[in-house]
Amino acid sequence: MTQSLADMRRDYTRDGLVEDQAPAEPFSLFQQWFGDAVQTEQAPVEANAMTLATVDADGRPHCRVLLLKGLDAQGFTFFSNYDSAKGQQLAARPFAAMTFFWPALERQVRIEGRIEKVSAQESDDYFQVRPLGSRLGAWASPQSQVIADRQALEALVKATEARFSDSQPHCPEHWGGYRLLPDRIEFWQGRSSRLHDRLNYHLSQGLWQRDRLAP
Structure with missing residues (x-):
C-alpha cells in the first residue's frame, strides 16, 4: 500500500496563471474560475463543493465538505444547523477557511476570513427554495448529536412529516446561513514538475494586494 501510494502522481499541464491574466481583486477571478468549473x-x-475548516474552543481543527450556496461582493455563503458541531465551533471562534478543488481544471482556491450569520430573511428565502425533504430534514435531524440508529432518525422524520402534514415547514430558528468575509484568497493552478502557479490576494487597510507565492 505504501509503495502504491508513493507512485500515485499526475503531471499538471492544462493551463497557467500569470499576473497579467489576473485582475486586481479576487472576486471576478473566482467568478470566472467557478464558471469554468460548472462547465467542465x-x-x-x-x-x-468545498471543504470548510473550523476550529473549536480548544483550538482543535475540524473539516467537512459542504456546498457553497451564495456569492457576492461581501463573501461566500453556506447554510447549516446553528446547533451542530460546526455551529458551536463558529460561535466560539468565528473564523473559517474554505478550499475548492476542481481536478478537471487542475485548479484549487483557498479562502480564509471571518464568519458572520446572514440575516433571518436571507436564511428564510433560501430555506423556502429547498426541496421539501430537505426542509423537513432540517427540522427532524438533531445534527451532530448521537442517535440510537437509522430507525431513530427515520422516526424523527415521520414525526416531522406528521407535524407539517397540513402546512409548509418554515425556517427553524436553529437553522440558517453563514457568510465568510474573506481577507485572503489564494488561486492555485497546477503546473508541470510541481512548479505550480500560486497567486495570493490579501486585504491590507481595506484594499486587495496580490502576491505570487512559491510552489
Whole structure:
C-alpha cells in the first residue's frame, strides 16, 4: 500500500496563471474560475463543493465538505444547523477557511476570513427554495448529536412529516446561513514538475494586494 501510494502522481499541464491574466481583486477571478468549473467538471463532482475548516474552543481543527450556496461582493455563503458541531465551533471562534478543488481544471482556491450569520430573511428565502425533504430534514435531524440508529432518525422524520402534514415547514430558528468575509484568497493552478502557479490576494487597510507565492 505504501509503495502504491508513493507512485500515485499526475503531471499538471492544462493551463497557467500569470499576473497579467489576473485582475486586481479576487472576486471576478473566482467568478470566472467557478464558471469554468460548472462547465467542465462532470458528475459526481459538484463545482460548488468545498471543504470548510473550523476550529473549536480548544483550538482543535475540524473539516467537512459542504456546498457553497451564495456569492457576492461581501463573501461566500453556506447554510447549516446553528446547533451542530460546526455551529458551536463558529460561535466560539468565528473564523473559517474554505478550499475548492476542481481536478478537471487542475485548479484549487483557498479562502480564509471571518464568519458572520446572514440575516433571518436571507436564511428564510433560501430555506423556502429547498426541496421539501430537505426542509423537513432540517427540522427532524438533531445534527451532530448521537442517535440510537437509522430507525431513530427515520422516526424523527415521520414525526416531522406528521407535524407539517397540513402546512409548509418554515425556517427553524436553529437553522440558517453563514457568510465568510474573506481577507485572503489564494488561486492555485497546477503546473508541470510541481512548479505550480500560486497567486495570493490579501486585504491590507481595506484594499486587495496580490502576491505570487512559491510552489
